[in-house]
Structure formats: C-alpha cells, structure tokens
Amino acid sequence: MEVLLFGIAKDIVGQTLYSLGDSVDGPNSVLELKQHMVQQFPEFGKLSSLAIAVNSEYAADDVSLKQGDEIAIIPPVSGG
Template sequence: MNIKTLFFGITTDYVGASELHIDVEENTSIKDFKSVLKQKFTQLENINTYAIAVNEEYATDGLILKIGDVVAVIPPVSGG
C-alpha cells in the first residue's frame, strides 16, 4: 500500500524531501508507520518526538492507515 507522506520543518532536511510515497503493508498502524520511517530515515532518531497527522487530523499510534490516506510528519515547534 502506497502512502503519500508530507514532511515539515527539520524532518524535510532529514529525509531530503517535503513529500514522498512510502510503501507499507495493509493494516499498518501509526506506531508501525513510525518504525518504518525510522528504519528508512535513521536521522529521524535525532528528534525526540514528532506528531503524525492523517488527513489533516492528529493521529494516535493505534490508528490503522488506509489506501488514499495522506500522512504528515510534524516536528516539535518552538517560537517566540
């Protein structure tokens, strides 16, 4: 299953793109998707935590991805 994945902030630098299509097995959870990301892009381990949104809504680790979903990887944001 091919999942459109958008990267923001420092994650764009770590993966070298702002958008990629990532192949995963059917019934992949967000928790499993994060593991796939860390295996493919080891520099993501430099970030302690990041949020995942699916179809523009924040997702929990238990959410199962479906065909056509768009995943966003959102790093921590600081500002002033």
C-alpha cells in the same frame, strides 16, 4: 501512499513528499509508520518528539492508515 514532510523532516528525507509505495508490507498504522521512518532515516530517532497527522489531525499510535488518507510527519513544532 505518500507522506507529507515539513521542517526538519523535510531536511532529513531530502524532499517534501515521501512515497511508501503500494507494497502490502508497508506500514499499516501510525506506530508502524513511525518505526518505518526511524528505520529508514535514523535521524528521526534523535528528535525531541515525532508525531503523525492523519487527515490533518494528530493521530495516536494505534490509528490505522488507509489509502487516500492525507498523512504527514509532524516533527517538534516551534511556532510563536
């Protein structure tokens, strides 16, 4: 499973795509993915907010992640 990275998330990880691998202990939900990212990259814990998009829609913490989903980290937005 891969995660798309934008803005400061891309700078924190140092790439535009982050691979979660195929391990069964990988994050299964939006909440677990957030926790995983903060654990791997503590800088995520310092952001004003951290959202996850699943299939290009904002996803609540309890949404489960499935193979083939398009998953993205959405750091605080600043358009306009």
